[in-house]
Amino acid sequence: xxxxxxxxxxxxFSPHTPEDVCAFLASHSDDTRLLAGGTELILQMRRRETVxxxxxxxKGVPGLxxxxxxxxxxxxxxxxxxxxxxxxxxxxxxxxxxxxxxxxQMGSPEIRQLATLGGNLAAxxxxxxxxxxxMTLGARIKLQSKQRQRMIPVxxxxxxxxxxxxxxxxxxxxIQLPPVPPLSGGVYLKFHDRHSxxxxxxxxxxxxxxxxxxxxxxxxxxxxxxxxPIPLRTYKAEKALRGRPFSEDALEEAASLVCEEAEPRSSxxxxxxxxxxxxxxxxxxxxxxxWEKAVSRSNGGRS
Amino acid sequence: MKNxxxxxxxxxxxxxDLLIHPWRTLLEVLxxxxxxxxxxxxxxxxxxxxxxxxxxxxxxxxxxxLAVEAQGKDILTIEGVANHGSGLHPLQKSxxxxxxxxxxxxxxxxxxxGIALLDENPNPSEEEVRQAIVGHLCRCTGYVPIVKAILxxxxxxxxxxxxxxxxxxx
Numbered sequence: 001x002x003x004x005x006x007x008x009x010x011x012x013f014s015p016h017t018p019e020d021v022c023a024f025l026a027s028h029s030d031d032t033r034l035l036a037g038g039t040e041l042i043l044q045m046r047r048r049e050t051v052x053x054x055x056x057x058x059k060g061v062p063g064l065x066x067x068x069x070x071x072x073x074x075x076x077x078x079x080x081x082x083x084x085x086x087x088x089x090x091x092x093x094x095x096x097x098x099x100x101x102x103x104x105q106m107g108s109p110e111i112r113q114l115a116t117l118g119g120n121l122a123a124x125x126x127x128x129x130x131x132x133x134x135m136t137l138g139a140r141i142k143l144q145s146k147q148r149q150r151m152i153p154v155x156x157x158x159x160x161x162x163x164x165x166x167x168x169x170x171x172x173x174x175i176q177l178p179p180v181p182p183l184s185g186g187v188y189l190k191f192h193d194r195h196s197x198x199x200x201x202x203x204x205x206x207x208x209x210x211x212x213x214x215x216x217x218x219x220x221x222x223x224x225x226x227x228x229p230i231p232l233r234t235y236k237a238e239k240a241l242r243g244r245p246f247s248e249d250a251l252e253e254a255a256s257l258v259c260e261e262a263e264p265r266s267s268x269x270x271x272x273x274x275x276x277x278x279x280x281x282x283x284x285x286x287x288x289x290x291w292e293k294a295v296s297r298s299n300g301g302r303s
Numbered sequence: 304m305k306n307x308x309x310x311x312x313x314x315x316x317x318x319x320d321l322l323i324h325p326w327r328t329l330l331e332v333l334x335x336x337x338x339x340x341x342x343x344x345x346x347x348x349x350x351x352x353x354x355x356x357x358x359x360x361x362x363x364x365x366x367x368x369l370a371v372e373a374q375g376k377d378i379l380t381i382e383g384v385a386n387h388g389s390g391l392h393p394l395q396k397s398x399x400x401x402x403x404x405x406x407x408x409x410x411x412x413x414x415x416x417g418i419a420l421l422d423e424n425p426n427p428s429e430e431e432v433r434q435a436i437v438g439h440l441c442r443c444t445g446y447v448p449i450v451k452a453i454l455x456x457x458x459x460x461x462x463x464x465x466x467x468x469x470x471x472x473x
Contacts, residue, residue, distance in 0.1 A: 005347070011306060012325030012371055038367045042328075043348055055325070059372050084361075108438020109416065110362045111349055197350060197438060 007045050014057040018064060018144060021056055021171050026146040028054050029168035035059075036080060036119035039111055064118075064173060067091060073179035079118025079172045084109070086117065096177060098186035098207070102133045105190060108197055118172045121157060124164045124230070127200045131158065131231030132223035133188045134175060136207035142174040143167075151176070158230040181219070184209040185293020189282045190225065193269075201270045202226045202278045204258075206286035210246070214295040217241045222254070222287070227262040227279060234261045237283070246291055255283040310374050314339065315383025321370075329373050330354045330365040333380060341381035341411045352439030355412035356380050362419040364438075381411035384418065393463075394418060397456035398449070405443030413439050417453040425461055429454060 015021045031053035035041055044050045064080035067089050075091055086092055086103040093100050120130040139154045143166050157165050190203035203225030209218045220241045223233045237257035244250050264275035307322040323332055333339045342365055343353035349364040356365045357379040384392045394417050404410045420427055420435035432453045
């Protein structure tokens with residue numbers, strides 16, 4: 001790639017409502033790409049990995065970057081919400097601190113201004129950090145087309161590398177989070193070489209709810225980045241922990257099950273064996289961190 | 304010509320009404336249409352930070368930003384930082400005095416990242432300064448003088464003229 005290379009030519013549309021986006025997608029979906037923050041799509045276009053005839057710019061579409069507290073105590077986050085906003089938003093910091101913690105580990109301030117939560121999902125890259133984190137929170141995503149609107153669990157959104165369950169005429173508009181149980185806590189840990197700016201070698205998200213006596217794993221959700229062709233929820237490890245008292249043995253067993261479920265590849269970034277080693281260590285650390293957060297909560301309080 | 308789109312930008316306080324192709328990045332338009340070559344073209348992938356400008360006071364990689372999407376935005380490039388009659392910005396002075404400029408290629412991006420940081424956080428710790436410039440590569444200085452320049456400028460700006468940090472982008 002020469003550094004002077006320019007973007008391929010395309011026609012640009014900047015609709016003013018989500019409905020206009022969907023109307024355009026309904027008639028032009030084959031050759032159209034949605035442009036969110038651009039931190040992935042612009043690179044793909046420079047490399048000519050994708051050469052769309054039409055680009056729909058989403059930055060100017062109002063309503064797509066709202067963060068709304070829901071009547072049930074949950075939160076709805078607009079797909080165009082910038083990663084930077086996750087660091088500063090009061091409702092996120094109050095109840096979904098794991099999102100802010102994850103955002104702080106991504107890219108640079110400049111990248112975080114551009115990159116969006118919806119874009120991090122829609123690119124469907126295994127190294128993306130938010131898919132596993134949203135899995136541990138039980139998130140659902142809203143897909144809108146000209147004809148209909150549907151909600152799907154975030155686990156069902158990822159089909160294969162770079163491919164999502166969204167039909168060509170559907171727009172990801174919103175991520176919905178259920179309320180967080182009182183005695184719960186979440187942690188996302190990742191390994192990356194430079195500690196900034198680079199791709200995630202592996203990432204582990206853990207969300208733990210403990211019982212009233214703060215002794216037992218009442219609920220556990222565990223999910224991984226860069227450990228399979230798609231973001232991966234590790235159900236076997238979760239099941240092994242549910243109902244069990246917290247102990248180092250329990251963490252050890254969960255880490256072994258995670259390594260059974262994961263199928264990381266070898267690449268120039270890391271061998272499969274190294275990724276497995278990282279997964280074993282980070283799983284235990286993430287579970288321990290999430291457990292400590294959960295047991296330190298006061299009953300009824302959330303944070 | 305086909306596809307030319309009208310775009311109005313405010314750059315360094317001046318209004319520009321342009322006709323541009325939608326596939327051109329903000330970096331290309333700043334450098335080629337407006338001859339503002341302070342923002343540098345380097346990695347073109349958002350890795351190096353040399354193309355950093357402030358859009359509505361927030362730092363972004365202008366190589367990843369389509370110029371058409373900057374419609375109506377307020378943009379600050381390094382050329383606008385010292386434009387208010389009183390010479391160099393304290394951060395620019397600090398860069399010169401602390402040896403934070405060697406070849407100078409990263410300096411515009413570093414200084415704009417520093418301005419954005421001090422705008423949000425006038426009293427950053429060394430760790431916060433380092434976090435603010437993680438997206439910027441410098442191959443000369445080893446970063447130490449740059450971190451020191453930003454920390455010293457923060458002190459000086461807080462001591463001397465508390466409101467100066469916000470004034471630059473008026």
